[in-house]
Amino acid sequence: MKEHAYWDNRVAFVLAAIGSAIGLGNIWRFPYICYKFGGGAFLFAYLIVLIIVGIPLLLLEFSIGYKLKGSAPFSLGRIHYRVKGFEDDKELVERRGSFEWVGWFAILVGFGITTYYSVIMGWSADYLVYSFNTAWGNAPKEFFFNRVLGLTDSIFHLGGIRWPILLGLAVSWVWIVLSIWKGAKTVSKVVYVTVLLPWAILLVFVIRGLTLPGAFEGIKYYLTPDWSKLLHAELWHAAISQVFFSLTVGFGVMIAYASFLPPKSDIVNNAFLIGLADAATAYVGGFAVFSTLGYYAHLQGVPVSQVMKSGPELAFVTYPTIINHLPLAPLFGVLFFLMLLTLAIDSAFSLVESVVASIMDKFGIRRWKANIGVAVAGFLIGILYTTGGGLYWLDVVDHFMNNYGLFLVGLLESVIIAYFYRAENMRSFANSISERQIGKWWNFSIKWIVPLSALVLLVFSFTGTILSPYGGYPRRAEFLGGWLVLGVFIIASLVLSRYKKGGEA
Numbered sequence: 001m002k003e004h005a006y007w008d009n010r011v012a013f014v015l016a017a018i019g020s021a022i023g024l025g026n027i028w029r030f031p032y033i034c035y036k037f038g039g040g041a042f043l044f045a046y047l048i049v050l051i052i053v054g055i056p057l058l059l060l061e062f063s064i065g066y067k068l069k070g071s072a073p074f075s076l077g078r079i080h081y082r083v084k085g086f087e088d089d090k091e092l093v094e095r096r097g098s099f100e101w102v103g104w105f106a107i108l109v110g111f112g113i114t115t116y117y118s119v120i121m122g123w124s125a126d127y128l129v130y131s132f133n134t135a136w137g138n139a140p141k142e143f144f145f146n147r148v149l150g151l152t153d154s155i156f157h158l159g160g161i162r163w164p165i166l167l168g169l170a171v172s173w174v175w176i177v178l179s180i181w182k183g184a185k186t187v188s189k190v191v192y193v194t195v196l197l198p199w200a201i202l203l204v205f206v207i208r209g210l211t212l213p214g215a216f217e218g219i220k221y222y223l224t225p226d227w228s229k230l231l232h233a234e235l236w237h238a239a240i241s242q243v244f245f246s247l248t249v250g251f252g253v254m255i256a257y258a259s260f261l262p263p264k265s266d267i268v269n270n271a272f273l274i275g276l277a278d279a280a281t282a283y284v285g286g287f288a289v290f291s292t293l294g295y296y297a298h299l300q301g302v303p304v305s306q307v308m309k310s311g312p313e314l315a316f317v318t319y320p321t322i323i324n325h326l327p328l329a330p331l332f333g334v335l336f337f338l339m340l341l342t343l344a345i346d347s348a349f350s351l352v353e354s355v356v357a358s359i360m361d362k363f364g365i366r367r368w369k370a371n372i373g374v375a376v377a378g379f380l381i382g383i384l385y386t387t388g389g390g391l392y393w394l395d396v397v398d399h400f401m402n403n404y405g406l407f408l409v410g411l412l413e414s415v416i417i418a419y420f421y422r423a424e425n426m427r428s429f430a431n432s433i434s435e436r437q438i439g440k441w442w443n444f445s446i447k448w449i450v451p452l453s454a455l456v457l458l459v460f461s462f463t464g465t466i467l468s469p470y471g472g473y474p475r476r477a478e479f480l481g482g483w484l485v486l487g488v489f490i491i492a493s494l495v496l497s498r499y500k501k502g503g504e505a
Contacts, residue, residue, distance in 0.1 A: 031289040033242055049236070099412075101496070105489055121345065122386070140320040150162050201339040202285060202288055221304040244410060269436050
C-alpha cells in the first residue's frame, strides 16, 4: 500500500519549497554571476528570465504533481502518447507509451547533484568546527586547498581520502535522512528552523556588512549596471541556468512536493510567492556578499573588481579572510557556516525526497528502506569527492548536470505538457483551484519560450564543449564525469520506466 502524507498546512509547504529553492547558490553562485556579468545588468536579466521562464516552469511542476498525485516518474508516467509499431506477425498496430522515463531522468540528475552537494555540506560542517578557533589562521587559501581539500595536481591524481571531509559527509547524510524520515510530516517541522534561521543570520550579515569601511563601494559595484553585458549570450545563459538551479526546477522535487498538497490548494499564488521569495533571498544575499567584498577591497587597497573569486573560494577563502578582521571573529565564523549549512540542508533533503518518493511509488517499498538505501548509495558515490582530486571531479560533474541535465528536463517537461497533455488543459486546471488566475501568456511561455530557451542553451553548451574541453580538463575526464554519467542516467531511466512489479518489462 502506498504511503502518502500531506503537508501540515500551507505554511509548511511554502517554507519547504522556498527552502528547496534557496540554497548555497543564492549566497555564492548568484553574487559571483552578478559580479562577472555587469552587476545590475544581470539583476535585470535574471528578473526577466524569472518571470517568463522560471515561474511558469515552477507552476508547471506544481500543476503536474498536484494534478497527477505522485512523484515525477509516477506523474509523468500517467501522460501517454500513441505510437505505431509492428507486432510479431508484422501487423501495424497502435500502442500507448508514457513519459515516465523523463521523470526518472529528472530525479537521477537531482540525485547526481546531491552526491556532491552533500560533500560541500561536509566542508561547511567542518568549517563550522574550525570557526570556533579560526583554525584557518592568516592563510585561509592555503588552509582550504592544501590542508582541508589536499588538492592534487590533476584530475586523475586522486590522492587519499580526506577523513574530516568524509566525516562531514557522513554527518550530512544522517541529517538529510532524519529530515525526511517520515516525508512531509517530518519536513513540515524541520523547515521552520532550516528556512527561518538562515534568513535571520543573513540579515545579521547584511546589517554588519553595511557598517564596514568600504562597504558602499561593494554595493555600488553590485547595483551599477553595465548594460553592454546584455548583448552577451553568456549573460543570458548564466541567468537561465541560475533560475533553473535556484528554483530547483528540472529535478522532480517540486512535482513530489506538490503531490503532498491537500485538496483545494492554491498553486498559482504559491508558485509566485516561492519564485519571488527565492529571488528576494538572492538579492538580499548580494548585499551581504558585496558589502563585505567592498570591505575586503578596502583592506587590500585594491578595486572591488579584483577581489571576487569563484563560489567555493568566496565562501571558504575570501569570507574566512574577512572574518579574521572582524571583532568577535569566531562568532561571525560560526554564524556564517551555520547559515551555509542550514541553507544547504533544505535543498539537499528535497532532492533526496524526490528520489525516495519515486522509489516508493515504483516499487512499493517502505519509506525507511528507501531513505536508507538512497543515503548509502549517495554516501558511497560521494567518497570520490572527498579525495584530493575530488574538487576537479565535482567541477566536471556539476557542469554537465547543470548545463545538460537540467536544461534537457526543462525542455522535455514543457514539450510534454504543451503538446501532449495540452498547455490549455493544465492552465484551466491550475486556475480552477487557485484564487489568482493566469492568462494565456503562460501557454505561450510553456509552448515556446521555455523549450526554445532550453534548446538554445543545450546547443550553446554542446557547441562550447565540442570546441574546447570544459575547464581545460582532459577529454577522457570530460567523458567519464560528464557524457558517461548522462548516458547512464538516460539508460537507467528507460530501464526503470519499463520495469513492472514482479520484474516484468
